[in-house]
Amino acid sequence: MLKVNALCLGLLTLSLPLKADILNLTSLEWPPYASEVVEQQGASVAVVKAAVEAMGHELNVEFYPWERAVHLAKNKPDYAGYFPEYYFEADDLLFSQSIGTGPLGFVENKSNPVTWSSLNDLKSINIGVVRGYVNTTELDNMIANQEIKAVAVTSDSRNILKVAGKRIPLAVIDSNVLDYLLKSDPDIASAKDKVKMNSKLLEEKDLFVAFANDENGKKWRTIINQGLKKIDSEAIMKRYFSK
Structure with a gap:
């Protein structure tokens, strides 16, 4: 009888879920x-x-x-x-x-699209970034080496408004984030018809x-x-x- 009880107790213990x-x-x-x-x-x-x-x-x-x-x-x-x-x-x-994954690229002004084949083509312009964000290794290295001029702000929304107002030609952004913000953020509603993703992605991150x-x-x-x-x-x- 004791052996049966011990066996049942062991099976019960095994069936109990581990503590979450x-x-x-x-x-x-x-x-x-x-x-x-x-x-x-x-x-x-x-x-x-x-x-x-x-x-x-x-x-x-x-x-x-x-x-x-x-x-x-x-x-x-x-x-x-x-x-x-x-x-x-x-x-x-x-x-x-x-x-x-997320598609990382640039937001640009529809009336002033930017054509580029390598980041070297962008050395003459200011590029918006979000303070504290990691971008791509190549871009971040070029910014750190002052080969590319970056203007840092606190949010993607601020960068979108700056691009819409033609204060900067490009800003780094994930295309899903841009799409969401343009559809859902009332603070950037004025930018909806003025900006779009650049045709060339930086990287699928x-x-x-x-x-x-x-x-x-x-x-x-x-x-x-x-x-x-x-x-x-x-x-x-x-x-x-x-x-």
Whole structure:
């Protein structure tokens, strides 16, 4: 009788789910990829949430201005990391496998389109960027070396308005972000008929979760990477944008 009870107890223990942990990440207002005010908190959040839940855990995302989101993720143990981020070399960060992609290029004024074949063609003009954002390796290196003149602002919306007002000819932006803002942001409604994406993309950029390079970050990166193998992140992104 004791053996039977012990066996039943062992089977019951095996059938119980493991205790769910909560992954705390920071992010920014960057719709349609991440935002407090859009469905599912954005396409990138939907992917990460699906990956976390596939591993039996929960996701909590807190939204801040971008530079603060990065600072908190790197310096506060309450957070394991931040997202969505482009990959770059960093000793204090660990990057997940790709959680999706985004087409990065330039927004331009419709009445003054810019033709270019390499970034060297853009050395004579001012290019808008968002302060704290990673762009492409080549562009960021050329900006750092002062080969390209960059004008930094605090948001994509500000850059769109500057391009619409012909204060700068180009600004770096993700085409999905531009499309969303032109349709949804009343503050840039006046720019809707004045700007468009430049015909040449900079790069189709992979998006990642950036984790702090510590034991907690390593743990959650492993969990996310395993979860990503269990879901179809591309299908989740496609479904989201099709809406």
